[in-house]
Amino acid sequence: MNDQVLIEKLKEGLKEKVLSISNPAPRRIFLKVAVENLLEAVRQLKEEQGFTHLSTISGVDLGKSFEILYHFANNFCSFTLRTEIPRENPLLPSICALIPGAILYEREIQDMFGIKVENIPDSRPLLLPDDWPAGNYPLRKDWKFERPAEVIPGGKK
Amino acid sequence: MNFQIPIGPQHPALKEPIGLRIVVDGEIIRDADIRLGYNHRGIEKLAESKTWIQNIYLMERICGICSHSHTTCYVQGVEKLMEIQPPKRGLYIRTLVAELERIHSHLLWLGVAGHEAGFDSFFMYVWRDREIVMDILETISGNRVHYAINTIGGVRRDLDELQVKHILDSLEILRKRSEYYKNLGTTEPSFVARLAGVGYLSQEDAIALCAVGPTLRASGVPSDVRKDDPYAVYDEVPFEVCTADTCDVLGRTVVRIKEVLQSYNIIEFLLKNLPAGPIAVRAPRRAKPNEVVSRYEAPRGENIHYIKSNGTEKPERVKVRAPTLGNYAATIKMLKNGFIADVPLIFAAIDPCICCAERAVAIVDSRSGEEKIVPQSSLKKITRNTTANQERKREVEWPW
Numbered sequence: 001m002n003d004q005v006l007i008e009k010l011k012e013g014l015k016e017k018v019l020s021i022s023n024p025a026p027r028r029i030f031l032k033v034a035v036e037n038l039l040e041a042v043r044q045l046k047e048e049q050g051f052t053h054l055s056t057i058s059g060v061d062l063g064k065s066f067e068i069l070y071h072f073a074n075n076f077c078s079f080t081l082r083t084e085i086p087r088e089n090p091l092l093p094s095i096c097a098l099i100p101g102a103i104l105y106e107r108e109i110q111d112m113f114g115i116k117v118e119n120i121p122d123s124r125p126l127l128l129p130d131d132w133p134a135g136n137y138p139l140r141k142d143w144k145f146e147r148p149a150e151v152i153p154g155g156k157k
Numbered sequence: 158m159n160f161q162i163p164i165g166p167q168h169p170a171l172k173e174p175i176g177l178r179i180v181v182d183g184e185i186i187r188d189a190d191i192r193l194g195y196n197h198r199g200i201e202k203l204a205e206s207k208t209w210i211q212n213i214y215l216m217e218r219i220c221g222i223c224s225h226s227h228t229t230c231y232v233q234g235v236e237k238l239m240e241i242q243p244p245k246r247g248l249y250i251r252t253l254v255a256e257l258e259r260i261h262s263h264l265l266w267l268g269v270a271g272h273e274a275g276f277d278s279f280f281m282y283v284w285r286d287r288e289i290v291m292d293i294l295e296t297i298s299g300n301r302v303h304y305a306i307n308t309i310g311g312v313r314r315d316l317d318e319l320q321v322k323h324i325l326d327s328l329e330i331l332r333k334r335s336e337y338y339k340n341l342g343t344t345e346p347s348f349v350a351r352l353a354g355v356g357y358l359s360q361e362d363a364i365a366l367c368a369v370g371p372t373l374r375a376s377g378v379p380s381d382v383r384k385d386d387p388y389a390v391y392d393e394v395p396f397e398v399c400t401a402d403t404c405d406v407l408g409r410t411v412v413r414i415k416e417v418l419q420s421y422n423i424i425e426f427l428l429k430n431l432p433a434g435p436i437a438v439r440a441p442r443r444a445k446p447n448e449v450v451s452r453y454e455a456p457r458g459e460n461i462h463y464i465k466s467n468g469t470e471k472p473e474r475v476k477v478r479a480p481t482l483g484n485y486a487a488t489i490k491m492l493k494n495g496f497i498a499d500v501p502l503i504f505a506a507i508d509p510c511i512c513c514a515e516r517a518v519a520i521v522d523s524r525s526g527e528e529k530i531v532p533q534s535s536l537k538k539i540t541r542n543t544t545a546n547q548e549r550k551r552e553v554e555w556p557w
Contacts, residue, residue, distance in 0.1 A: 024447075025237065025449075027386050028449075028450060030448075052364050052365070052367075053364070053367050053380070054367050055367075055452070055459060055461045055478060055483070056461055056463075056476065056478035056482075056483070058463040058474070058476035059476075060465060060473070060474045061474075069463060071450060071461060071463065073385070073386070073452070073459070074385075075380065075385045076385060077386075078386055078450055078452055080450055080463075099365075099367065100365050100366055100486070101365060101366040101367025101368075101483075101486045101487075102367070103486060104482060104485055104486060105478075125194075126193055126194060127193055127194030127197045128194060128197075129194065138199060138202055139201060139202060145199070145202070
C-alpha cells in the first residue's frame with residue numbers, strides 16, 4: 001500500500017474530521033484532527049489501517065496552545081497524527097485503552113508540559129523528581145532553567 | 158515465610174542506574190514498576206538553545222554505546238530540513254560506521270548476557286572479539302566511543318585504501334571467531350537451558366506494548382526500520398531481517414547473533430562498492446520553518462527524532478525517543494510471573510541503555526509489605542544458584 005492509497009482511505013473514513021493531511025516526503029504522512037476526534041482517529045488508524053506501533057508522543061509549545069504529535073509506524077509508513085489543545089485548559093484524552101504501550105509517553109507529556117491526560121491508567125510523575133516544585137514544566141517555552149544557589153549543609157551562613 | 162530482597166545502589170544487570178520496584182510472592186514476581194528520571198539531563202530543552210551544528214555533538218552524548226545512532230538520526234532529519242542531499246560516498250561511510258556500531262553493541266550485549274547467565278568464558282571471548290571492532294572504529298574515526306564522524310551534509314573523515322584493507326582483514330578474523338557464537342546452541346547446552354523460557358513476551362503483547370528492535374523481532378515480528386523505512390543507503394544493500402519465534406531471552410540472543418553475521422555481510426558489501434567522490438556537501442546555517450520525523454534502527458531498536466525548525470540557526474524543538482524507553486512497558490510484562498533470579502537476565506535482554514534513573518531496586522513482599530535494600534552481588538548470587546540447581550533442559554532446541 002502506498003501513501004496516496006492510505007490518504008484516500010483515511011479521508012473516506014474520517015470525512016470532515018480531517019483538518020489537514022499532508023505527505024511531505026515518501027513514507028511520511030501528517031494528519032491533523034481536533035482533540036475531540038483524537039480517539040476516533042487513533043481507533044481507525046489501529047483497527048482499519050494496521051498502525052499498531054506507537055513510536056512516541058511529542059509535544060511542542062506553540063505559545064497559545066500545545067501541539068501534540070503521535071508518531072505511529074508500520075511496515076511501510078511513518079504516520080504522524082497531530083492535535084492542538086489550548087494552553088489555558090490543557091486536557092488530552094488517554095489512548096492507553098487502544099495502545100497500551102503509550103503509557104510512558106503520556107506520563108512524560110504530563111511531566112514536561114503540564115498537560116492533564118484524562119483516564120490515564122497511571123498518572124504518577126515519570127521523569128521529574130519527587131521534590132520537583134509544582135507548576136514547573138520544563139519543556140514549556142517560558143520555563144527557564146536557573147541554577148539554584150549552592151548550599152553546603154552545615155556550612156557558614 | 159516472608160522473604161525480601163533488594164537490589165543495591167546500581168542497576169541489577171548493568172552499570173547504569175534505574176529504579177525497579179518488584180512485588181514478590183515467594184520467589185515469583187507478581188508486579189513490577191519502573192521509576193526513571195533521577196539522572197534526566199534535559200537534553201531536549203538544551204538542544205533548543207544550541208545551533209544545528211552544536212547539537213550534533215550534544216546528540217552524540219545522549220548515549221555512549223549508540224552514539225552514532227543519535228547523530229545519524231538527527232543529522233539526516235536536519236539534512237531534510239535544510240534540503241541538502243549528502244553525497245553517496247558520505248552515506249556509505251555513515252552506514253559503515255552504523256553497522257560497525259551495531260556489531261560492537263551486540264557483542265557487548267552478548268558478553269553481558271553470558272556474564273548474567275554465569276557463563277563468564279563466553280563473556281571474555283566475546284569482549285576480546287569486540288576489541289577488533291573497536292580498533293576498526295578507532296582507525297576510521299580516531300575515537301573508540303564518540304566517533305564524531307557525522308556532520309550535516311555528510312561525514313567528516315574519508316576512508317583510504319589501507320583502511321579498507323584493514324577493515325576487510327579484521328572482518329575475516331571476526332567471521333572466523335563468530336562461528337563459535339553460531340554453534341553455541343550445539344556446544345553449550347547449559348547456556349541455552351538457562352536462557353530458554355526466561356522473560357516470555359508473546360507476539361501480541363510485544364505489538365500491543367510497542368516493543369522495538371531485537372526484543373520485538375525475537376517475538377516473531379519482522380520489523381526493522383532499515384527495511385521498512387530505508388534511510389542512508391539501506392535500500393541498496395542486501396540484508397535480511399532476523400527474527401526468532403521463541404519469544405524469550407534465548408530468542409533475543411539468537412536474533413542478535415544473526416544480526417551480527419548480517420552486519421559482516423553489509424560491511425563487506427559497503428566496502429566493495431564504495432563509490433568515489435566527495436564525502437560531504439556544505440550545509441547552510443539556517444533551516445526554513447518545517448518539521449521532520451527521522452527514524453533509525455539503532456542496535457537496540459527504533460530510534461526516532463522529531464525535529465522542528467523555525468527559520469533560525471537553532472531548532473524550535475527536538476524530540477528524542479531512544480529505543481530503551483520503548484521497551485520498558487514490555488519489560489514490565491516480561492518480569493511478571495517470572496523468578497527473582499531472572500531479573501538481571503530479563504532486564505539485560507532488552508539491552509537497557511539508560512543514563513536516567515533512580516539508584517536502588519526495592520523488592521516488596523506482597524504478603525508482608527516489607528521491603529529491604531540488598532546489594533547487587535546478592536542478587537547475582539541468587540541468579541547463579543538458580544542456574545546451579547536447575548534441571549537441565551537438554552531438549553531445548555537452538556532456534557537458528
